[in-house]
Amino acid sequence: MGADAERQELVQVAPKRKIKMILLKTQNISKYFGALLAVDNVSFQVNSGNIHSIIGPNGAGKTTLFDILSGHLSPSSGEVFFQNRNITHYKPHQISKINIGRSFQITNIFYELSAFENVRIAAQSRTKCNFSFYMQVKNLLSPQEKAKQILIDLDLWEKRDQKASELSHGYQRSLELGIALATEPILLLLDEPTSGLSPEETLDMIQLIQDIGKKITILLVEHNMNLVMSISDKITVLSQGKLIAEGSAETIQRDPDVQRVYLGGAC
């Protein structure tokens, strides 16, 4: 059933890729922490079907921007639109309900639950049975099937009964992604999915993100330049909270401002 659904999704999403409609748009987003301006008047848009990356030196405001998009923070000013809906002050569960999924830079999983349950509970959030008290969870099949499919895709099926806390870091990073995927995102926000991974694991993760990117629009925050340059359709560069450049990988590499920020010691 999971595979069928995926195929259907492909059919639905494929035409959108060609039209390149605007999926997510921010308008003049700013965020103050006290007197510190972490995000400074940022406007950008994510087109559906793209793998869109946000890069920038440490402290550029990437994660703050992500927190605003996923509802963990409210912007001090500016607005966020998703599918033409104003979602500026949505809370994380509301953001999730409109199918924006998120993974975290610092692994954020259900540690004492099994790997299977981690993904299953996320899939369950899409059902109408979350407030069913008398139904038994073992009889609620669709999240189980979806979790199985995702775990197989992520190479985690053999680890399904292990506690998440007992998995290696690499598997935990995959699980992190699996939880986000189980919520059936239209837009997936990935916050440094390769953080702490070995070079080999990083290659696997790149492959994985590319595969996912064929079906789901991805907004990616990443430090790993090779990854960003090789898979991104579009790149947005932040520095000290400001958007300083935007465009394809080639444009960004040639941009003098970006070169100054990365090579000129601004970090």
Place this chain on the structure above:
Amino acid sequence: MGLNLFPELKSPILIVLITGLLFPWIVPFRSLGVEILIFALAAVSCNILLGYTGLLSLGQAALFAVGAYATGLISIHLNLSPLLSLLCGAIAGALIAFVIGIFSIQRLGIYFIMLTLAFNQLVFFIAYEWVGLTGGDNGLLDIPRPPLFFGQGIHIDSVISFYYFVLLVFMVCFFVIQRIINSPFGQVLQAVRENEDRAWTVGFSIKRYKLTAFIISGFFTGIAGGLYALFLQLVPINAVELMTSAEILIMTLVGGTGSLYGPLIGSAVVKIFSEILSTLWSRWLLLLGIIYIIFIMFMKGGIWGLMQSVKNWSK
């Protein structure tokens, strides 16, 4: 645990039932069995919050006592069947849990705990001052124990018949709580316990789940309180004291928060130890205190956790 003793019995709930049925014929103190079951229900309800949702509530005595007062008052003034007065106690417990919960869940961690403590004290002082309703310091006295089903049919005024009535109510509640824990809702509670932020990010409205857990806990704690009122045929003021909250919590912790059976075992152990120690030494509470400290310090999973370790080790 008993799985090794009775390999043909797959479900521990049957062991609980059989132990419950035989208990009055093995142990000479029949009212001890009643107390164990009543506090086991309160501790199991407490564990819905503590073990499954990750919420440490010091307000359980308020839920317990409000259930007891409601059941007692209904019995005194309307003389309804105990089944109906217990239902009223349950609803009263759920309502007070709603009130305490909706304010307390706005805060996290230590602030949440302090809010539940403050509400418990608030309910205590209301009960203490409102003598006309609750009897204040003297307690609510002269609660009748009418027969089941409107004045005729089954009488539950002897200790043994009341014991079996309590056992029946307990088993039904335990079964329902177990279903709730194994329901999709119960799984969300456990996700909230494990990682609130992540549960929020995958689309669960944390506060709604916490509040619902509180209301469910209040409902069943209210039944436990109602049974207590019918058992003693009075509601003493110390039912609403903070000590009762602490006792319920200790039973839950000693038994183990990892399962619904833990608090049941905890209630039995605490009540039986109290009974034995109190006949040995007048300062028995001191010994009980030391036992608690040993349990909390060295057996994080409680007795249930210990049983699981032994079971895994013997495999």
